[in-house]
Amino acid sequence: MAAIDAEPATAQPQGSIARLRSMLGGLLGGSGEASLTRRLAGTIFVIRVLSAALAYFSQVLLARWMGGSDYGIYVYVWTWVLLLGSMMDFGISSSAQKIIPEYRARGEQALLRGFLSGSRWMTFAASAAVSMLLAALVRLLSPWIGADEVVPLYIGCATLPAFVLANTQDGIARSHDWMRLGLMPQFVIRQALIIGITAGMFVAGFHLGATAAMLASAAAVWIAMTGQMIALNHRLAGHIPAGPKSYDIGFWLSISLPILMVEGFYLLLSYTDVLVLQQFRSSEEVGVYFAVVKTLALVSFIHYAMSATTAHRFAEYHALGDQERLSAYVAHAIKWTFWPSLAATILLLALGKPLLWLFGPQFVVGYDIMFVAAIGLVVRAAVGPVERLLNMLGHQYVCALAYALSFVMNVVLCVALVPRFGGHGAAAATSISLVFETVLLFYIVRRRLGLHVLAFGKR
Known part of the structure; x- marks a missing residue:
């Protein structure tokens, strides 16, 4: 028995x-x-989750090793690097997902080869020039900048050219469905290097302040970008036959600059809360808020994964005139953005306190902020990657207008709410702005493309 x-x-x-x-x-x-x-998308999501784990681990270590004030300064400077570095490629990293499929579909090999090399040289040279101007601006404004922030800001300027070039290479790799090559160097290798370098400094007995942490981050960005460049060049050499190159910079910029406007306003919307919080509240409070944002990052990764996977296919199906195929693909992308995002949000809110405690006991005070910040992320996920859809189908300007209005709303709300409510006010301002942005995007797609872009409801 x-x-x-x-x-x-x-x-x-x-x-x-x-x-x-x-x-x-x-x-x-x-x-x-x-x-x-x-x-x-699963590959991208796994990479971003692994990256998030590494980033989370690195932020926990830095917060504990550096202390609240130095960590707040590091977060402030690194936020500027992320914001500016993501905008200084003229939108090429995203427009590559439209330009490369079009060149391939038309068999324009010379223009394709020219774009693959010329776009990288252009963005690197431009970002290097802008970085030097920013460094000069930091020197000019140094009497009005906190003494502990000046050197980290200089290091941030030196980091920008490599950061921008890595973004451009990411867009090129993703346009060929080489997701690991595009994302691993930036999101996994770079984070691992930051952990390794800062841990080495800590073990060696160096004072791990904001300057040392920025030096480690700058070294990690340059090393990861160089390795990615070598691997990408090797992959492209075996994929695209050698031959003459043609450069149509005017066409590149005509596609890229409107997309830059869209992404620029979105990035400003994403980082306004941290930057305004830094102006009105202590560095310690900025650190707590940043820990909350990092904890909720998993939700954004799902949206990012689907956006990165679908953008060049939106462009391809539109170029082929296959509206039925495009509509079905859009519906699939929205569904696979919203429901996993909702599940991830519920899980993160359930585990919020122990996750924040990893940064240090003092960071648990930010747990209430998580609920406020989560609202905007879930609502935004309900329409999926529609901003990429609009960009790929030639509606960049109206999409940029929607993001611009949302950004202005976010700035006004942050300035009104942050001085009184701190991190809670910053989270509320951002969530309200994201809800407003989502409503605008839904209306634009409905009117211009005739598509229902909610994860639920009548199609």
């Missing part, structure tokens, strides 16, 4: 494993477009 009773206990786990394999096979298997998109 004991042996008979034991058989179901053994079979049940095996049956559960078989059902899990079947479910994963249904989600990630197959050869169709939807299956390929899920696999690529």
Whole structure:
């Protein structure tokens, strides 16, 4: 009897494993477009989650090793690097997902080769020139800048050219479906290097202040970018035959600059809360708020993963005139953005306190802020990557207008709420602005493209 009773206990786990394999096979298997998109988005999501784990670990270590004030300064400077570095490529990292598929579809190999090399030289040279101007501006304004912030800001300026070039290479790699090559150097290798370098400094007995942390971050950005460049050049050499190059910089910029406007306003919207908080509140409070933002980052990664996977296919299907295929693909992208985002939000809110405690006991006071900040992220996920859809289909200017209005709203609300409510006010301002942005994007897509872009409701 004991042996008979034991058989179901053994079979049940095996049956559960078989059902899990079947479910994963249904989600990630197959050869169709939807299956390929899920696999690529899954790859991006795994990379971003791994990156988030490394970034989270590095931020926990830095917060504990540096102390609240130095950590707040580091967060402030690094936020400027992320903001400016993401804007100084003229939008090329995103427009590559439109330009490269179009060149390939038309068989314009010379223009394709010219773009693959010329876009990188252009963005690197321009960002280097802007970085020197910014360094001069820091020197000019140094009497009015906190003494502890000046040197980290100089280091941030030196970091920008490599950061911008890495973004450009990321866009090129993703346009060829080389997701790991595009994302691993920036999001995994760079974070691992930051941890390794700062840990080495700490063990060696160096004072790990904001300056040392920025030096480690700058070294990590340059090393990761160089390795990515070598790997990308090797991959492209085996994928695209050698030959003459043509450069159509005017066309590149005509596509890229409107997209830059969209992404620029979105980035400003994303970072306004931290930057305004720095002006009105202490560095310690900035550090707590940044820890909350990092904790909720998993939700944004899902949106990012689907956006990065789908953008060049939106452009391809539109170029082919296949409206039915495009509409079905958009609906699939929205569904696979919203529901995983909702699940991730619920999980993060449930685990919020222990996750914040990892930064230090004093960071748990930010737990209430998580609920306020989560509202905007979930609402934004409900329309999926529609900003990429508008950009790829030639509606960049109206998309930029929507983001500009949302950014202005965010600035006004942050200035009104942050001085009185601190981190809670910053989170409320950002969530309200994201809800407003989502409503605008839904209306624009409905009117201009005739598509229903909510994860639920009538299609």
